[in-house]
Amino acid sequence: MIDVLIVGAGPAGLSAGIACAHHGLKVKIVDEFTRPGGRLLGQLHEEPNGTWWNGLEEAKCLHEQARRLDVEMECGVSVYDVKKTNQGWRVDTSHFSIEVAKLLLATGAAETAVPIPGWTLPGVMSIGAAQVMTNVQRVRVGARGVVVGVNVLSVAITRELQLAGIQVERMVLPARNVVNKETGNPLKVMQSILRVAHLAPSAIIRLGSKCLKSEALQKLALRFFPSSGISMWGVPIQLKTVALEIIGDKQVEGVKLVKVTPTGEPIPGTETVVPADFVCIAGGLYPLVELAAVAGCPFVFLPQLGGHVPLHNERMQTSLAGLYVAGNITGIESAKVAIAQGTVAGLSIADDLDKLQDKSLLCAAIEQVEIVRQNASIQFQTDIKQGRQSLHRMYEQHLSRFREEAKRPSSNILETNVL
Incomplete structure (x- = not known):
């Protein structure tokens, strides 16, 4: 008899399974990928203190802990439906259907598409796909490439490609259009990469980034930002150059670029074509x-967390009884935060099933999430702390409204899924 089903065998799902099983619960984890680990499988980067974060090793460690605690795990399984029942939740998958008392969704994140002409050519891939091919499948994505899209994720993965001996010619922005408004805005992009400037190998870049606290100074810096870009690990990051089109007949052969003003407007007569045999798009x-x-969970839209997220509290409980969330489904953060959140979710489930003897463990785990967040070397979103505070406040307001409506005998409670 399974007590808890966890959808997602990434850092959040694995750590949640460990916490649940440690307190005597029968746990099953499913994932549509062929092996556990999620985004951990492709991660490899150097921390500010000089140590290396090896996602493969971290995933292996979590997987082994789960196995020692008899956590049942099944990969290559897709979940397509979840329904609330009187006893808990019914989950339908590509391999089986199951009813459980508690359900945890740790489904992670997906990449935002950045459409530019020629992006369907062979040799064009998302930056995340390049990471998996390089670090997991050990496949060389190409000999010489261009990264289109400059953000925290693409900067980190570009370094990983470089460590694998793959030449990245340059990093540029996509041309601005109705879809690429933010990713093609030089100022917005500058603000995003300032959050990882402390990881730059150049002391000048690290020092300069600390001085650019106000938007006025950032606009001034962008005005004098060299058109050739600033080199990081030998790769030019060009904030005032955009990709107009990916060139090629049967595969990628090059990228058509144009210089732009600080506001992202193309400068006529500055078009060039650079040769490349692969292109990574990062949105x-x-x-x-x-x-x-599908479960009917209420949502809120918070740009600080990366978009629409399910309403939930610090215990990772949603407003639907027996449904929990953890990891990047709750907002885009690092794998370390996801691991900490998974532990909270597991302990919260154990507590709700009267299996948690020491209640202080849950309080300590909640505090640990904030400690990990504060010490994170990479922040994917601005104002993440304020975003979390807003989310938890909205959760309490939502429950209060629901309780008030429930007290009215003649009321018909009609909830909206997006707030």
Whole structure:
């Protein structure tokens, strides 16, 4: 008899399974990928203190802990429906159907598409796909490439490609259009990469980034930003150059570029074509929330968290009884935060099933999430702390409204899924 089903075998799902099983619960984890680990499988970067974060090793460690605690795990399984029942939740998958008392969604995040002409050519891929091919499948994505899209994720993965011996010619922005408004805005992009400037190998870049606190100074810096870009690990990051088109007949052969003003307007006569045999497109990440929507979970839209996220509290409980969330489905953050959130979710489930003897463990785990967040070397979103505070406040307001409506004998409670 399974007590808890966890959808997602990434850092949040694995750590949640460990916490649940440690307190005597029967746990099953499913994931549509062929092996556990999620986004951890492709991660490899150097921390500010000089140590290396090896996602493969971290995933292996979590997987082994889960196995020692008899957590049942099944990969290659897709979940397509979840329904609330009187006893808990019914979950339908590509391999089986199951009813459980508690359901945790740890589905992670997906990449935002950034459409530019020629993006369907062979040799064009998302930056996340390049990471998986390089670090997990050990496949060389190409000999010489261009990264279109400059953000926290693309800067980190570009470094990983470089460490694998793959030449990245340059990083540029996509041309601005109705879809690429933010990713093609030089000022917005500058503000985003300032959050990882402390990881730059150049002391000048690290020092300069600390001086650019106000938007006025950032606009001034962008005005004098060299058109050739600033080199990071030998890769030019060009905030005033955009990709107009990916060139090629049967595969990628080059990228057509043009210089732009600080506001992103193309400068006529500055078009060039640079040769390349692969292109990585980076549009950032957004929470993968489809299953939460199918479950009927209320949502809020918070740009600080990456988009629409399910309403939930610090215990990772949603407003639907027996449904929990953890990891990037709750907002885009690092794998370390996801691991900490998974532990909270697991302990919260154990507590709700009267299996948690020491209540202080849950309080300590909630505090640990904030400690990990504060010490995170990489922040994917601005004002993440304020976003979390807003989310938890909205959760309490939502429950208060629901309770007030429930007290009215003649009321018909009609909830909206997006606030």
